[in-house]
Amino acid sequence: MAALLTILIDGLTYASWLFIVALGLTLVFGVLKILNIAHGSFYALGAYAAASFVGWAASMKWAPGLSLVAMLLAAVAVAAVVAPLTERGLLRFFYGRDEVLLVLVTYAMFLIMEDVTKLVWGANPYYVSEPYALFGNVNIGVQTYVGYDFMLVGLAAVIGVAVWWGLNRTRTGKIVLAVIHSPEVASSMGVNVSRVYMGAFSVGIFLAAIGGAATAPMISVQPGVSVGVIIVSFAVVIIGGLGSIEGAAVGALIVGLARSAAVHLAPVAELFSIYIVMAIVLMFRPEGLFQRIQARKI
Amino acid sequence: MAHPTGPNRAWRVLAAAAATLCAAGTVQAQETFKVGIVSFLSGQAAESFGIPAVNGAKVLLEAFNKGAAPAPYNKVGFGGMKLEFVYVDENGGATKQVQELKNLYDREKVDAVVGYVGSGDCLAVAPAAEEMKKFLVLYDCGTPRIFEENKLSYVFRTASHGAMDNVALARYLKAKNVKVDSFNMINQDYAWGQDSKKDFAWSMEKIYPAAKPGEDQLPKFGAGQYGTEISALMAKPADITHSSLWGGDLQAFILQAGPRGLFQKSQVVFSAADHVLPGLGEKMPNGVILGARGAYGLMSPKSALNDWWWDLYGKAYNQYPVQAPYRMVQSLLGLKLAAEKAMAANGGKKPTPEQLAAALRGSEWDSPAGKIRMALGGGHQAIQETAIGRTRYDAGKKMVVLDDIMRFPAECVNPPADMKAEAWIKAGFPGAKGCP
Numbered sequence: 001m002a003a004l005l006t007i008l009i010d011g012l013t014y015a016s017w018l019f020i021v022a023l024g025l026t027l028v029f030g031v032l033k034i035l036n037i038a039h040g041s042f043y044a045l046g047a048y049a050a051a052s053f054v055g056w057a058a059s060m061k062w063a064p065g066l067s068l069v070a071m072l073l074a075a076v077a078v079a080a081v082v083a084p085l086t087e088r089g090l091l092r093f094f095y096g097r098d099e100v101l102l103v104l105v106t107y108a109m110f111l112i113m114e115d116v117t118k119l120v121w122g123a124n125p126y127y128v129s130e131p132y133a134l135f136g137n138v139n140i141g142v143q144t145y146v147g148y149d150f151m152l153v154g155l156a157a158v159i160g161v162a163v164w165w166g167l168n169r170t171r172t173g174k175i176v177l178a179v180i181h182s183p184e185v186a187s188s189m190g191v192n193v194s195r196v197y198m199g200a201f202s203v204g205i206f207l208a209a210i211g212g213a214a215t216a217p218m219i220s221v222q223p224g225v226s227v228g229v230i231i232v233s234f235a236v237v238i239i240g241g242l243g244s245i246e247g248a249a250v251g252a253l254i255v256g257l258a259r260s261a262a263v264h265l266a267p268v269a270e271l272f273s274i275y276i277v278m279a280i281v282l283m284f285r286p287e288g289l290f291q292r293i294q295a296r297k298i
Numbered sequence: 299m300a301h302p303t304g305p306n307r308a309w310r311v312l313a314a315a316a317a318t319l320c321a322a323g324t325v326q327a328q329e330t331f332k333v334g335i336v337s338f339l340s341g342q343a344a345e346s347f348g349i350p351a352v353n354g355a356k357v358l359l360e361a362f363n364k365g366a367a368p369a370p371y372n373k374v375g376f377g378g379m380k381l382e383f384v385y386v387d388e389n390g391g392a393t394k395q396v397q398e399l400k401n402l403y404d405r406e407k408v409d410a411v412v413g414y415v416g417s418g419d420c421l422a423v424a425p426a427a428e429e430m431k432k433f434l435v436l437y438d439c440g441t442p443r444i445f446e447e448n449k450l451s452y453v454f455r456t457a458s459h460g461a462m463d464n465v466a467l468a469r470y471l472k473a474k475n476v477k478v479d480s481f482n483m484i485n486q487d488y489a490w491g492q493d494s495k496k497d498f499a500w501s502m503e504k505i506y507p508a509a510k511p512g513e514d515q516l517p518k519f520g521a522g523q524y525g526t527e528i529s530a531l532m533a534k535p536a537d538i539t540h541s542s543l544w545g546g547d548l549q550a551f552i553l554q555a556g557p558r559g560l561f562q563k564s565q566v567v568f569s570a571a572d573h574v575l576p577g578l579g580e581k582m583p584n585g586v587i588l589g590a591r592g593a594y595g596l597m598s599p600k601s602a603l604n605d606w607w608w609d610l611y612g613k614a615y616n617q618y619p620v621q622a623p624y625r626m627v628q629s630l631l632g633l634k635l636a637a638e639k640a641m642a643a644n645g646g647k648k649p650t651p652e653q654l655a656a657a658l659r660g661s662e663w664d665s666p667a668g669k670i671r672m673a674l675g676g677g678h679q680a681i682q683e684t685a686i687g688r689t690r691y692d693a694g695k696k697m698v699v700l701d702d703i704m705r706f707p708a709e710c711v712n713p714p715a716d717m718k719a720e721a722w723i724k725a726g727f728p729g730a731k732g733c734p
Contacts (some may be wrong), residue, residue, distance in 0.1 A: 008531060010526040017523065049338040075542055114340060123349045125577050129553050137557065143558045151526060179515040220549035220577065222431055224389075226344030256477070264533070267515045271487065 002141045007260045009140065011251050013149040015256025016156035017215065021229055022164060022236040022248045024207030030243030031180055031200035033099065034091065038107040039114035039208050040230030047225055048117055048207025048215040049074035051126035054216075058130070067131045071213040079159055079206035087201040092194065110226070118223050125220035132217035159207065163237060176200060179244075235274050239281045241288025250289055254281075299718040307631055319483035329648060331637060334384050334402035334412025337438075341389035342474045342520050346545035347415045347622040348439065348571045350386060354623025355412075357614045358630050360382050368606050369440075371631055377638040383526065384408060388415060392422035404434045409522035410435065410637075410654065412629050415622075417441035417489035424453045435658075436628035438622065440570075441489045442592065442719045444496075444673025452651055454658055454678045456629040456670060460490065460542070461497045461719035462684055463569040463589050463725070465711045470587060470686040470704055471538065473734055476565060478506045480536035484515040484527055484551070486543060491516065494542035494569055500723040512536045517547075524551045528558055535563040542569045544549055549574050556583055572596065573620040575689070575698040582698050586689045593667045594624040596700045604666035628665035628682075631670040632672075635663050669710065681712040707732035 027159045050071045057070035084107065094102050135147025178186040179196045187193045211229070219225065222284035236255050240247025255274050262273035281289060321490055328496030335355050336350025355437035359479065361367045363380050365374035375381040384406050386398050395414070402408045410433040414420045420439035425448070434453045436444065440460035444453070471478055481502060485491030495514065499528050502509050512534050515527045528551075543551050548571060555561065559584040574588035575582055590597055595618060607627055611619040619627075636658035640649030649657070660677030663670055668683045710733040714720035722728065 003533065006529050008357070010529050013525055014523060049687055118340065123345050125345050125549060125579065128579070129552075129581060132553070132557065137559075143529055146554075146557045163567075213406065215522070219551065220345075220546055221338050222342070222345040222519065222546050222549075224546060225345065225522065227341070228522050260526050263515065264530050267513070267527075267692075270516065271518050 002262060006143055007257070007264050009143075009145065010263070011253070011257035011260035012153055013145075013190045014254075014259060015252040017255060018045075018232060018236055019156045019249055019252035020152075020159055020214065021208055021211035022233040022240075022252055023160065023245065024204040024211070025233050026237045026243055026245065026248045027163065027207065028201055028204035029237070031176060031204075032095075032188065032197055034102050034106065035242075036101060036204070037230065038086075038109035038113060039094065039106075039204075039233065040226035040228075041110050041117070042078060042082070042208035043212035043229050044117055044221075044226035045078050045113065046075050046212030047219070047221045048121050048126065048212075049078050049209065050213035050216040051128045051221045052121075054128040055126075064130060065134060067128075068134070070181070071131065072210070073217070075206055075209035075213045078209035079202045081206035083202040084198055087198050087203075091201070092197070095197070106236075110230075114223065114226065121221075121222055125222040126216075127220055129215050130217070147215065155214065159210070160245065160249055162265065163203075163207075167245070172199075184282070216217075232274065235277075235278050238288060239257040239278050241291025244288065244290035245289065247288055247290030321526045329379050329380045330382045331410075331648065332384065332406065332408045333630075333633070334386060334399075334406060334411040334413065334591070335412060336386045336395070336398065336402075337622075338415055339385065339387040339719075342546045343415055343544075344389070346548075348388060350573070350620060351415070351438065351622040353615055354387075354611060354619060354626040355630065356382060357610050358627055361610060362630075362634065368603060371634055373638060375723065376634055377379050377641040377646070386413070386566075388413065388419060392416075392418050394558070395419045396422050396426045398599065399426050400430065402483050403427075403430055409433065410633060410651075412437050412633060413624075416587075417493070420444055420455075423488060424448065424450060428585070430680065431651060435629055435633055435694075436493070438625050439490070441493045441518050443493070445679040446718045449676065450678055452655055454655075454672065454679050454680075456632050456662045456672075457513075457592065457625045458495050458680055458682050458684070458708070459719065460569070461710045461713065461723065462681070463591050464494055464497035464540075465501050465723065466589060466684050466686055466706045467540070467567050467569055467587070469706060469711065469733060473704060474504050474702065476587075476662065477538045477539070478502070478509045480510045481506075481538040481540055482486070482513040482515075482531050482536040482542045482564065483535070484513070484517065484524075484531065484543065485541060486518050486519045486547060487516040491542055495540070497719065497723065498540050498542075498569070500720065504723065504726050509537075510708040515604050517658070520547065522550050524554050524675070529558055531555075531560060532558065532563060535560075537565060539564040539566045540569070541566070544547040544570050544573070545725050549578060552578060552583070553581065555583065561586065571701075573622060576617055576620070578668065579696070579698065580691045580693075582689055584690050587686060588689065588700075589684060589686045590621045590624075591684070592621060593683050593685040594621040595619060597687055597703050597705075598624070598666060599668050599683075599705075601664075601666065607665065609667040622651045622666075623714075624667050628667060628670050631665055632661065632663050632670060632680075637662060669674055669708075673708075674713070681708040683708050684711055703734055706734065708718055710734075 053070040053074040136144045173265045235253040240251030258273045338344040351515040412435045415438045417439045436455040461686045482652040485495040568588040638651040640657040687703040692699045709731040
């Protein structure tokens with residue numbers, strides 16, 4: 001029983017982190033039809049920006065609790081500055097082109113951003129572990145958990161509900177859904193499709209950056225942090241169905257629990273567990289769990 | 299037209315001869331020895347291993363070309379030939395590295411390649427260099443398999459393989475009377491991690507026969523998130539938790555495991571962790587037992603050569619050298635002596651790969667970390683002494699220091715020439731000499 005509880009808690013905390021990052025990936029694909037290989041780079045940018053902002057906040061003698069505000073500001077800064085620059089300055093020129101070309105463009109962005117982060121922040125690691133201690137520890141059975149991990153679960157839930165609410169219960173969300181359904185018809189109804197694209201891309205990048213910012217206190221922020229997260233995020237959105245918020249949530253939970261069970265019961269199968277689950281889902285639902293089969297437009 | 303005769307002709311012949319000699323001398327003076335330096339310049343291994351190693355190569359290049367290194371390394375360049383380095387990023391996977399290696403030999407026309415941190419990369423590039431009959435020095439990677447499973451003529455490794463690190467850890471625990479009834483392990487799921495955990499488990503079987511292995515975690519390289527693995531290690535805490543994690547993975551593991559109390563519940567031992575000490579500072583828990591894959595950094599021996607190296611690197615980068623630059627410098631010092639020996643045997647001319655290989659095979663030289671001897675793998679694999687210590691944060695110095703340092707001679711923690719590491723450990727370390 002204790003082992004099952006540990007598996008569930010570990011699975012849930014891992015899934016929360018994964019969901020925040022994968023949600024941005026699925027949102028960008030859902031609206032812009034871009035499989036953004038550079039998503040991990042925005043995650044890394046969020047982590048680096050958080051390291052700088054938290055360091056700045058400490059130098060300004062902000063209260064320790066406000067380091068969370070600094071992390072949020074870091075993610076907002078990445079979304080407000082880098083996302084519009086990328087979308088307006090590069091991606092918009094490729095809209096309507098082959099999806100494979102867009103994958104290549106975002107791959108190029110990934111490579112460029114790897115070097116840009118190194119140019120700006122250098123190769124030395126940054127440590128911002130102070131926020132990790134803000135929520136104390138929680139003892140459950142023989143395990144001691146860091147309260148910050150449970151804060152991430154709450155953050156993931158708030159973000160998931162907020163994005164779902166924004167898309168399904170607000171006027172702006174309805175406009176975004178109209179653009180997803182048909183950009184041409186939405187445009188003919190007076191919707192500024194370009195603005196919707198830029199807004200959706202910025203929100204997607206904000207989610208990647210907040211994922212990176214929230215992870216920064218648990219790691220040493222250094223070159224290469226972008227790589228690991230993108231692969232497993234792709235597994236999540238493929239399981240859930242590209243472009244589906246519910247799919248990202250369920251996909252993250254499935255991946256988190258499968259990985260957690262493997263680590264506790266058969267560690268050698270840790271990596272295998274994620275991809276075997278993905279393969280099984282694709283065997284029965286090639287479009288993912290929450291993606292409806294769509295008729296091809298002619 | 300009449301031929302010049304008499305004194306006039308003699309002067310002309312002398313002038314022509316002098317001009318020819320001068321020209322030949324100029325060619326020789328301008329000839330360079332070109333070395334490809336391959337290490338991680340980007341990606342997760344850059345910060346801890348690649349860039350410090352390349353930084354080490356850069357200061358050494360300058361010192362060599364000025365003839366400013368101490369004797370016997372004080373000839374300018376390599377035997378008078380100016381030294382030139384070409385730097386290549388190791389990031390991108392083994393397939394890319396094989397292609398990059400071929401580019402270095404074919405397009406850049408390098409005379410030798412010194413490189414490779416990743417054990418997977420080393421396993422991939424060694425056969426490629428061998429096939430091309432080009433000279434290759436592996437300076438860092440740790441998997442014992444390269445020379446134990448292959449007979450190579452053009453490939454060398456100038457640092458000990460990973461078996462040494464894990465044998466030394468087990469011997470240290472015994473020598474310090476650490477109680478070990480059980481041990482858990484967490485290692486990365488690739489050649490280095492897999493080999494390290496096997497070497498440690500086999501060593502423990504011999505040194506602590508009653509100790510029972512428990513958790514055997516194998517996270518992927520670059521996982522970053524270790525919450526679940528830490529839970530598994532905490533669920534059944536063992537007396538010892540062993541790990542060969544390194545770089546960003548090791549830093550993330552320490553930052554996540556520290557607040558959860560793993561370091562209080564279990565004696566953690568790291569086989570290759572000195573490089574994270576300067577960055578982590580007071581975030582590094584006290585009392586952790588660790589190695590550096592050699593007597594490097596804070597565990598390096600006192601010597602004039604080490605003092606020179608420590609000073610050279612410290613002044614250039616404002617921090618002390620850790621294991622990666624140490625392994626780079628010992629590699630380049632060995633290559634320099636081998637090149638100069640091969641040149642001497644070749645009438646002062648640049649040596650061929652075969653001549654270089656013959657000079658380095660079975661050789662030995664002094665390095666800042668002690669004597670390096672190419673004693674294994676038919677003279678292609680180095681052995682060296684190593685050291686293990688215990689962490690303590692020194693608030694006065696504002697840095698992590700290492701206490702209880704114990705040194706292990708090369709023959710104590712490396713297999714003899716006629717045995718593979720696995721067989722040697724499983725046989726109970728026959729022929730081990732000088733163990734403390």
